[in-house]
Amino acid sequence: MDFMVFIYGLLIGSFLNVVIYRLPKDENIAFPPSSCPSCQARIAWYDNIPLLSYILLRGRCRSCGNRISIQYPLVELANGLLYIRFIRHFGFNIDFIFYALMGSVLLAICLIDLKEMIIPDSLVLTILGLSIIHKAINFFVYDINPNILTSLGGLLIAGGFFLLIVLLTGGMGGGDVTLIGALGFVLGLRLILLNILLSFVLGSIISLILLATKLKTKKDPIPFGPFIIVAFFVVLLYGDRLFYWYFNLFL
Numbered sequence: 001m002d003f004m005v006f007i008y009g010l011l012i013g014s015f016l017n018v019v020i021y022r023l024p025k026d027e028n029i030a031f032p033p034s035s036c037p038s039c040q041a042r043i044a045w046y047d048n049i050p051l052l053s054y055i056l057l058r059g060r061c062r063s064c065g066n067r068i069s070i071q072y073p074l075v076e077l078a079n080g081l082l083y084i085r086f087i088r089h090f091g092f093n094i095d096f097i098f099y100a101l102m103g104s105v106l107l108a109i110c111l112i113d114l115k116e117m118i119i120p121d122s123l124v125l126t127i128l129g130l131s132i133i134h135k136a137i138n139f140f141v142y143d144i145n146p147n148i149l150t151s152l153g154g155l156l157i158a159g160g161f162f163l164l165i166v167l168l169t170g171g172m173g174g175g176d177v178t179l180i181g182a183l184g185f186v187l188g189l190r191l192i193l194l195n196i197l198l199s200f201v202l203g204s205i206i207s208l209i210l211l212a213t214k215l216k217t218k219k220d221p222i223p224f225g226p227f228i229i230v231a232f233f234v235v236l237l238y239g240d241r242l243f244y245w246y247f248n249l250f251l
C-alpha cells in the first residue's frame with residue numbers, strides 16, 4: 001500500500017512541477033505538453049517519468065544537455081513522502097484523499113512563494129474549496145460534525161490577525177492573509193492558533209540562521225508562506241499531542 005501511494009504521490013508531484021512553473025506566468029496548465037526550458041524540445045514520455053528520468057538522464061536535458069533543475073525531482077520526492085506520511089496517519093479513507101490533495105496544493109504554494117514571492121489566490125481558494133467539500137462529505141455521508149463555527153472562527157480570527165500585521169507593519173503580503181485564513185478554516189480556531197505560533201517560531205529561527213550565515217541581508221525579503229505551510233503539516237499530524245505537551249508545561 002505504501003509503495004502504491006508513493007508512486008501516486010510522485011505522479012501528482014510531477015504535475016505540481018508544471019503548476020509551479022506555469023501558474024505564475026499565467027500559462028495554461030494542461031497544454032502544451034512539457035518542453036525543456038532551455039531548448040524548448042518536447043520532453044518524451046520516457047524522459048518524463050518522475051524521479052527515475054532525472055536519475056537516468058543524470059540531471060541533463062536529452063537534446064541540449066543543459067542542467068535540469070533539481071527542484072523537479074525534489075518536489076516529486078517531497079510529494080511522494082508526504083503521501084506515505086499521510087496514509088500512515090489517516091489510513092486509506094476520505095480524510096487521506098482530501099488532506100493529500102490539500103498537501104499537494106500547499107507544496108505548490110510553498111515553492112511558488114519561495115521562487116516568486118507570491119501566493120496565487122486560485123490555489124488558496126482551491127484549499128478552501130477542498131475543505132468545504134471534505135466537511136460536507138463528512139457531514140452528509142459519515143454523519144461527522146463539521147464544526148463549522150470553529151472553522152469560521154479560525155478563518156476570521158487568523159485572517160484578521162494577519163491582516164492587522166500587514167496593515168500595521170507591512171511585513172507580510174496579502175497572500176499570507178488569505179492563506180492563513182483558509183488554513184484557519186481547515187484546522188479550526190484552536191489548532192490554527194498553534195499553527196500561527198509555530199510559524200512565527202520557525203520564521204524567527206530560520207531568518208536568524210539566514211542572517212547569521214550571511215545568506216540573506218536585512219534588506220532581503222523572506223517569504224512567510226513556507227513557514228505557515230511547514231507549521232500546518234506539523235500541526236495537522238501532531239497538533240493534539242503538541243497542544244497537550246504545551247499546556248502540561250505550564251499547568
Ligand SMILES: [Zn+2]
Nearest residue numbers: 036039061064
Ligand atoms: Zn534542452
